Amino acid sequence: MQKVEIEEIDRVAIQLSKIPGIGLKSAKRYAIWLGEHTHETKELISYLERLAQNIKSCKKCFNLTSYKDGICGICKDLSRDSSTICVVQSLENLVEIEQSGVYNGIYFILGGLISPLYNTDEVLNRVEYLKKRVKEEKMGEVILVISSTTEGELTIHYIKEQLKDTGVKISKVASGVPIGADINYIDKRTLAEALRSRVYI
Ligand SMILES: [Zn+2]
Incomplete structure (x- = not known):
């Protein structure tokens, strides 16, 4: 893998490792998988976008x-x-x-x-x-x-x-x-x- 691709994988891995329970090693594995499966990755991106746009914290209870x-x-x-x-x-x-x-x-x-x-x-x-x-x-x-x-x-x-x-x-x-x-x-x-x-x- 060339340096540029490795950097792309690393960037995604670092973001994923911010999720509680995901260590950097697993995050890297997920990032590589995502890099190899562009169709699934694009689908995931659209779901994540919808999630980020529509979900907010409840004004009353923070759910x-x-x-x-x-x-x-x-x-x-x-x-x-x-x-x-x-x-x-x-x-x-x-x-x-x-x-x-x-x-x-x-x-x-x-x-x-x-x-x-x-x-x-x-x-x-x-x-x-x-x-x-x-x-x-x-x-x-x-x-x-x-x-x-x-x-x-x-x-x-x-x-x-x-x-x-x-x-x-x-x-x-x-x-x-x-x-x-x-x-x-x-x-x-x-x-x-x-x-x-x-x-x-
Ligand atoms: Zn509520």
Whole structure:
């Protein structure tokens, strides 16, 4: 392979390796495959373009949405219990809980945890927004599905403090979630069980 082609492959590989779970070695393999399969690559490009153009972050919960008004299907769904809001770390957690089918409230994605080690302004802003929503929409319960790691506990404590004067009930997932476990690595059934046996804090 000539130098120019190798650079093209490398550029694609570097982009692919930004996706969580894809290492540079796998990324390179994918990039080479894409380079060898131009028909599939062109198809993929058109799907990615559509995805990038139509998908945005939900204005209410930060889930993904393709609705023009920027509100996701879950937030729009009137059959859901909008007085119960489940605070999750990531979209992945939302998807897992949805698939488990044990929850019928609405969600709020934090997008990370509070940490003294790096900038978490975005998370702090989202907690502020959560507080505003809990107050204005007179919510009855906030369920925290957050890792029991040090940063997770810090985040839980912070949210509890912020929501103190709203009068909302706050619960967190307990049993089934091993102490120190990262929510992202807990399987669906465990997560569902944890949600069912949550404790009030
Ligand atoms: Zn939403």
